[in-house]
Amino acid sequence: MLCYVLLKFHLKSQYNIAFRKFEDVDFNRFGDVLSAYKNAIQHEKQLSALKEKFDFGLLQNKFKNESCPLRNLTLMDEKSTTALLSYPASGNSWTRHLIEQLSGISTCAPSNRKRGCIVFKMHRHTPEVLKRFDNAIIIIRNPLYSSKSFFHFKYGKQKDKPLSNRTAIERHKGYADPSLFFSSKWTNHVTKGLLKWRNSYIGWLNVFKRKGMILVYEHMQQNLVEDMTRIVRYLKIPVTPRDFWCAFVNQEGKKHRIPENKTVTKVSNIFTAKQKRTALKYVCEVSRVARDLGIDLDISQWTDLTETPNTTLCL
Structure with a gap:
């Protein structure tokens, strides 16, 4: 299970859309295993939570009759980088x-x-x-x-x-x-x-x-x-x-x-x-x-x- 989570976190990064074949993975890239494991767990929790929160079918059923005017835009307090x-x-x-x-x-x-x-x-x-x-x-x-x-x-x-x-x-x-x-x-x-x-x-x-x-x-x-x-x-x-x-x-x-x-x-x-x-x-x-x-x-x-x-x- 640990290897699977680490592998998925490493490959399904912010950049990635597709998975690689298992045999193509370079496990030396993981670095600190403990740190990678913690990041992987956090990543999976965040991704699962967002997918559940923004499930298209649920949103459509709940808000399809709502009025959606364009938003009035503001500025952040801090400087973006x-x-x-x-x-x-x-x-x-x-x-x-x-x-x-x-x-x-x-x-x-x-x-x-x-x-x-x-x-x-x-x-x-x-x-x-x-x-x-x-x-x-x-x-x-x-x-x-x-x-x-x-x-x-x-x-x-x-x-x-x-x-x-x-x-x-x-x-x-x-x-x-x-x-x-x-x-x-x-x-x-x-x-x-x-x-x-x-x-x-x-x-x-x-x-x-x-x-x-x-x-x-x-x-x-x-x-x-x-x-x-x-x-x-x-x-x-x-x-x-x-x-x-x-x-x-x-x-x-x-x-x-x-x-x-x-x-x-x-x-x-x-x-x-x-x-x-x-x-x-x-x-x-x-x-x-x-x-x-x-x-x-x-x-x-x-x-x-x-x-x-x-x-x-x-x-």
Whole structure:
């Protein structure tokens, strides 16, 4: 029983979504067995308590007829040292919205240095910028989709306004002209963007190692209640069951881009085979760094990265 609890605690960390095979475990990583055992027991108690507290079926039965207005946001008394990190267009604004609705506390953009924000949004990965943060939530998304979404952000038109005159919300909701995806702008965007994607995640993983928490964007889309529970636990947010339910009901943020109905800009049409191979290469490099740090990064849904179906993305 002790070995099982220790093993589960070691593998099912804040980062992890999937378990490893038993024979792949390096027991030397446990360190002090007694300390690991105590942490494992505490982890299991907290996780079980939260799962019971935020059981979706129970919340739905109890609060489905409740009114859920958006929360009025306040500031914390103390200064936060938690960063919210991602490559652009990977769900950072959405996660900020969820955290604010769960906690009732404001999040901050990099330009806003005021005290009292619960997390600080960040896209940069230089050590100088990151040194003021002790913890981090790292959001990762399939680079093919984040590249496409970021291109819309950069070049999307809105109400016939010049690009330079768009508001922040308009920049998030606009769409680039389809012809731009077959121009040198798109080619340069992909070449530079994929390398930045790789360098950013490798940098963040190496800085925060096991002190942070990883959210996989595609996993959040399909398992939002589970990932909201992990956010609550990681940030130690005192959330009532009603607040949790209302955050789920109000999950859509103001900056959500309405899905487009254009076949021409589907991922399968706008990336060359070479660009996909480069993306897969960088994804596997990030995955190996995560694995070396003892972090299981579940990218099994990113099947668009390969032309061969039913294959393991990274060995």
